[in-house]
Amino acid sequence: MAGGTLVIVESAAKAKTLGKFLGKGYKIKASVGHIKDLPKSKLGIDTGRDFEPQYITIRGKGELLKEIKEEAQKAGKVLLATDPDREGEAIAWHLQNAIKLPENSTCRIEFHEITRDAVREAIKKPRPVDVNRVNAQQARRVLDRLVGYNLSPLLWSKVRKGLSAGRVQSVVVRLICERENEIQAFQPVEYWTLEAVLSTAASEQFTARVATRDGEKLEISNEEEKNRIVLDLQDSKFKVAAVEKKEKRKKPSPPFITSTLQQEASRRLNFYSKRTMKVAQELYEGLEIGKEGTVGLITYLRTDSTRISRVAQEEALDFIRGQFGRAFAPDTPNEYKSRKTSQDAHEAIRPTSVSRTPEMVKPYLSRDQHRLYKLIWERFLASQMTAAIYDTISLDIAAGQRYGLRASSSQLKFPGYKRVYDDNEEEENRNQLPELKKNQHLELVNLNGEQHFTQPPPRFTEASLVKLLEEQNIGRPSTYAPIIDTILKRAYVERKNKQFVPTELGFIVVDLLKENFPDIVGVEFTARMEENLDQIEEGNLEWRKVVRDFYEPFAEELERAAAEIPKVEIKDQEAGKDCPECGRPLLIKHGRFGKFLACSGFPECRHTESMNEEVGVECPYCGGKIVALKSKKGRRFYGCSNYPTCNFRSWNKPTGQTCPHCGDAMVEKSGGKSSETVVCQNPQCKNGKGRDVSEA
Numbered sequence: 001m002a003g004g005t006l007v008i009v010e011s012a013a014k015a016k017t018l019g020k021f022l023g024k025g026y027k028i029k030a031s032v033g034h035i036k037d038l039p040k041s042k043l044g045i046d047t048g049r050d051f052e053p054q055y056i057t058i059r060g061k062g063e064l065l066k067e068i069k070e071e072a073q074k075a076g077k078v079l080l081a082t083d084p085d086r087e088g089e090a091i092a093w094h095l096q097n098a099i100k101l102p103e104n105s106t107c108r109i110e111f112h113e114i115t116r117d118a119v120r121e122a123i124k125k126p127r128p129v130d131v132n133r134v135n136a137q138q139a140r141r142v143l144d145r146l147v148g149y150n151l152s153p154l155l156w157s158k159v160r161k162g163l164s165a166g167r168v169q170s171v172v173v174r175l176i177c178e179r180e181n182e183i184q185a186f187q188p189v190e191y192w193t194l195e196a197v198l199s200t201a202a203s204e205q206f207t208a209r210v211a212t213r214d215g216e217k218l219e220i221s222n223e224e225e226k227n228r229i230v231l232d233l234q235d236s237k238f239k240v241a242a243v244e245k246k247e248k249r250k251k252p253s254p255p256f257i258t259s260t261l262q263q264e265a266s267r268r269l270n271f272y273s274k275r276t277m278k279v280a281q282e283l284y285e286g287l288e289i290g291k292e293g294t295v296g297l298i299t300y301l302r303t304d305s306t307r308i309s310r311v312a313q314e315e316a317l318d319f320i321r322g323q324f325g326r327a328f329a330p331d332t333p334n335e336y337k338s339r340k341t342s343q344d345a346h347e348a349i350r351p352t353s354v355s356r357t358p359e360m361v362k363p364y365l366s367r368d369q370h371r372l373y374k375l376i377w378e379r380f381l382a383s384q385m386t387a388a389i390y391d392t393i394s395l396d397i398a399a400g401q402r403y404g405l406r407a408s409s410s411q412l413k414f415p416g417y418k419r420v421y422d423d424n425e426e427e428e429n430r431n432q433l434p435e436l437k438k439n440q441h442l443e444l445v446n447l448n449g450e451q452h453f454t455q456p457p458p459r460f461t462e463a464s465l466v467k468l469l470e471e472q473n474i475g476r477p478s479t480y481a482p483i484i485d486t487i488l489k490r491a492y493v494e495r496k497n498k499q500f501v502p503t504e505l506g507f508i509v510v511d512l513l514k515e516n517f518p519d520i521v522g523v524e525f526t527a528r529m530e531e532n533l534d535q536i537e538e539g540n541l542e543w544r545k546v547v548r549d550f551y552e553p554f555a556e557e558l559e560r561a562a563a564e565i566p567k568v569e570i571k572d573q574e575a576g577k578d579c580p581e582c583g584r585p586l587l588i589k590h591g592r593f594g595k596f597l598a599c600s601g602f603p604e605c606r607h608t609e610s611m612n613e614e615v616g617v618e619c620p621y622c623g624g625k626i627v628a629l630k631s632k633k634g635r636r637f638y639g640c641s642n643y644p645t646c647n648f649r650s651w652n653k654p655t656g657q658t659c660p661h662c663g664d665a666m667v668e669k670s671g672g673k674s675s676e677t678v679v680c681q682n683p684q685c686k687n688g689k690g691r692d693v694s695e696a
Contacts, residue, residue, distance in 0.1 A: 006075035007109075008068060008095055010082050014114060017286030017294045018081070021116045022123075027075070029068055031082070035061050036094040038141065043149045045142055047555075051547045053142060055094065065098060072099040079126060084110040084346060085302050085478070086137040086537065093134045104128050113352045114286050114296030136537035142547050143167055143529070147520060150558055151513075159508060159568045164490055167520065167529075168475045169483050170513055173492045174521045175468065176460055177502045177510045186456035192220035193452065194229060196405055197445040198238060198397070204434035205445060208397050212404035226449045229403075236400035238442040244394040248410065249387040252417035254306040254336035255348035255380045258477030259470040261301070264379070266463040269371050273462055273481035277301065279372045280349070289356070289364050296352055297361065298376055302478040303346040306336035308383075312350060316384040319354045324419060330386050339470075350380040382421030389414040393433050397442065409433045459499035473527035508568055516561040517554070572600075581607045612641065617656030620665040622646040626654050650681055661685055 004025045009015050015028040022028070036055040038044035046052040057065055072078050080095055082088035092108050101107050108129045111122040144167050151165035194210040210229065212218055220226050256264070261280065265271040271279070280301040286294045313333040320329040336348075351373070358374035365373060391413045397405040409431050412418070460468070466480050475483060487493050492506035502510075510521065519525040529550070535541040572587040579586050579599040586597045588611065599605040612627035615638065619626055624642035638653055640646040648654075652667035655678055659666055664682035 003076040005077045005079060006071050007079045007081050010088065010091060011281075011285055013282070013285040014081075017114050017296060018119060020294045021119050027071060029071055031068065031091060031095060032061070032064065034058060034091055034094065035065050035068075035098060038145055043145065045145055047146075047551065050544050051142055051146075051551070053138060068095070069099050072101075078107055079109050079123065080107050080129070081109050081111070081122070083302070084112055084300055086133050086140070087478075089130050089133040090137040090141075093129050093131075096129055112346050113299040114284065115352045116295075118352075132539045133537050135543040136533045139536055139543040139546055140533055142543075143550060146547070146551055146554070150554075151517070151520070154558065154562060154565075155509060155512075157562075157567070158512065158565050160505070160570065163505075163509065164486075165509065165513065165520070166483075166486065168479065168526060169486050169490075169492075170510070170521045171474055171523060171526045172465070172469065172483055173487050173502065173506050174510045174514065175523070176465070176487075176493050176500050177507055179457060179460060180502050183456045183459065188453040188455070190222060191452050191454065192223065192226045192449050194218075194220060194226060194447060194449045196233065196238075196399075196447050198405075198442045199445050200434055200436070200440070200442060202434075206407060206433050207431060208395065208405040208407035210399075210403060211406045214402055215404075218403075220449075223449075223451065230447050230449065233399055233403060233444065233447060236403065236444075238397055238399050238405075238444055240395060240436050240438055240440045240442065241398040241404070242394075242396040243436055243438055246392050246394075247413070248390040248392045250390065250416075251387045252334070252382045252385055252421070253379070253423060255308060255350050255383045256376060257304050257306060257338075257348055258302050259304070259466055259480065261349055261376070262466050262477070262480060263463040264375060265372060266461065266466070268375060271368075271372070272484070273466060274485055275368070276372065277478075277481045279368045280376075282369060283373055283376075287364060287369070289361055297356065297373055299348075299350050299352060300346050301349055303349060304477060305338045305346055306348045307338065308333075308336075308348055308350060308380075312347070312354075313384060316354050316381060320381065320385055324385075327414070328385050328416065328419060330384075334384055336383070348380070349376055351377045354381060378421040382417040385417035385420065386414075388412065388416040388418045395433060395436060407431060407433060459501060461498055461500075465500060472523050473530050474523065475526075476530070504570065508570065512565065512568065516565060517557055519554070574600075575611070579605060579607050581605055614641075615653060617654055619646060619648050620654060620656060620658045621648045626656070652679075652681065659685055 004027060007018060007022065007026055007028050009018060009028060009030050010033055012030045012032070015030040019026075019028045035058060037058050038053060039056050044054045044056075046054060078099065078101060080092035082091045082095075089108075096103075096105075096107060106126040106128055109122040109126050111118045147167040148164060151170075152163060155163040155165055196208050196210060197205055198208055199205045210218060210233070213229075218229075220229065254260075262273045262276050265276040266273070269276075280298065283297045284299070284301050286296045288294050289297075310333075317329045317333065354377070356377075358370065358377050361373065362370050389412075390410045392410045393408065395405075395407040397407065399405055458464070462484065465484070466477075469475055469480055469483075470477065487506075488495060491503055492509060493500045493502050495501075513521045529546075532541055532546045536543045536546060572589060575586040575588050575597050577586055578584065579601065582599060582601050582605040584599055584601040584605065586607075586609075587600050589596055589598045589608075597609045597611050599607040612629060615626050615628055617626050618624065619640040619642065622640060622642055622645070624640045624646055626638055626648075627641050629637055629639050638650050640648040643649075648665065650665065650667050652669050655666045655668060657666045658664065659680035659682065662680060662682050662685040664680050664685060666678050667681045669677045669679045
């Protein structure tokens with residue numbers, strides 16, 4: 001390849017895609033992520049030399065780096081095509097230094113979609129590595145290392161070995177703990193609602209809510225008060241006070257950014273953030289699409305901007321006019337405002353070509369890839385369509401001199417963007433209302449009162465936690481998945497029924513950090529640090545000063561805490577059963593892989609056993625107890641306690657019953673929202689439709 005161009009990317013998948021675009025004269029090499037990083041065995045930051053990072057070649061990357069250097073020496077030109085974000089810029093910087101490219105050489109290319117045109121256009125516009133962007137990434141890496149490598153040993157000495165504390169993950173655990181405290185402290189309050197069934201002279205019935213009394217909002221706090229109001233209304237005359245008919249327009253949601261993609265994939269596809277990002281990366285890096293060859297299907301997946309290129313907008317509008325008609329395409333393209341904290345470095349997440357419909361690419365994608373691509377494609381196309389239009393009716397009804405009732409109806413008149421993307425918001429109210437006129441008299445048919453109690457704030461799901469982190473400017477969307485993964489692995493929180501619940505350990509660590517390092521777990525402080533990192537990227541702040549301003553007070557707090565914090569003793573909980581070897585009580589212990597049972601007589605008795613949650617049903621195969629287990633990736637599944645004698649395994653919870661058609665196990669299959677459907681786990685059985693069971 002002497003005299004040709006060497007293009008260095010991050011992943012083998014991206015290298016394969018680019019290789020098919022560029023052809024002869026180009027050689028593509030993958031760095032497989034970072035080639036250099038801070039050492040794992042020590043802090044790796046010289047605090048005495050103004051926080052100089054001590055980067056080393058990552059273990060196992062020596063041979064690869066040698067190959068890259070050799071190829072660079074043979075090449076006439078080197079282009080660094082790592083991902084278009086801070087981390088990608090830092091990788092490019094390390095590569096530039098490793099292969100000794102001149103400091104200001106135009107060796108960096110950037111593209112936000114891996115398509116033939118985008119890549120070839122990028123090659124025409126090389127630029128120097130953006131040192132400000134590199135410094136923003138260095139600052140984040142150094143700050144996180146200073147916190148993690150100093151706080152973690154403190155937690156080992158004061159709480160338990162193996163713990164860790166992170167600059168952002170600790171804030172996330174705090175939010176989950178504080179939500180749990182709110183739930184535990186919540187006191188439910190009783191209230192009632194009251195609805196009237198009314199009828200016209202033509203016997204047309206409809207329902208209206210009792211809303212006001214003496215012009216004020218009506219709040220009914222107990223049954224006695226409800227009964228008094230019922231007596232008042234039974235003696236009242238009802239007539240229509242006002243009729244308002246309007247046309248309501250609902251605009252489409254903007255195309256996805258990283259955080260909203262994670263939220264919607266969680267709600268609609270039941271994907272955790274980690275899974276969403278993995279699949280999106282595959283779609284971005286490129287897949288083989290029949291005769292078209294390898295092509296990236298979506299634009300860059302790490303973005304906080306809702307901006308769309310003019311070319312993509314025009315392509316979408318042409319597609320909409322051709323497929324749905326001109327009424328579904330706005331006269332001018334829809335524009336969306338990004339959040340104030342948005343870096344606006346990239347476009348929103350969209351298909352690289354709207355002509356690649358989900359149906360067209362389905363034969364070439366895995367199930368996960370197709371489902372996520374379909375979600376992205378539909379959301380983008382809908383974002384470029386006209387509003388949905390509803391016909392709405394609002395009624396005000398007077399009941400005597402004191403009470404006011406309200407009724408409303410909303411019915412879809414024109415679907416607009418909903419033709420493609422149903423956002424499931426309750427815009428339609430099918431309370432059919434008859435044609436009514438002002439002052440028209442109505443008859444009372446019935447009054448229905450219903451008791452309610454206020455509910456505590458809900459625990460965070462993955463979608464709601466990601467939404468809060470984005471709103472509070474904690475971390476960056478690309479960091480949400482690894483943050484959630486870390487706090488689960490460290491056993492600071494557990495996932496129960498798709499909700500995050502803090503563990504005792506999580507509470508202990510958060511309380512210790514709040515008392516001794518209030519800034520580290522402070523939401524506002526963490527958000528300000530994100531703003532500082534953005535300012536470094538803009539060239540408005542010097543990264544070492546940001547680190548220095550943080551570290552000097554932090555080091556003082558650390559020294560004081562090490563001397564003053566007493567050791568926290570976490571008592572082992574009794575398991576409620578005795579050791580089968582010596583008869584002493586078994587205790588619940590915590591290890592690298594979670595909880596287990598151990599004899600309280602240790603070290604004299606070394607009996608241990610796994611700790612599996614019994615789910616209260618018998619195995620449909622052998623009659624043993626069904627227990628809840630976790631796969632290597634932390635996913636919950638169910639199995640028989642008699643394994644390996646009995647090999648029953650299911651992702652879905654068994655009911656303990658057998659299928660009347662084939663004799664296999666019946667399991668609870670989630671039907672979306674809160675519903676559960678009982679199906680047979682045998683895919684060949686007619687009772688097994690929609691099942692998602694595999695070997696755990």
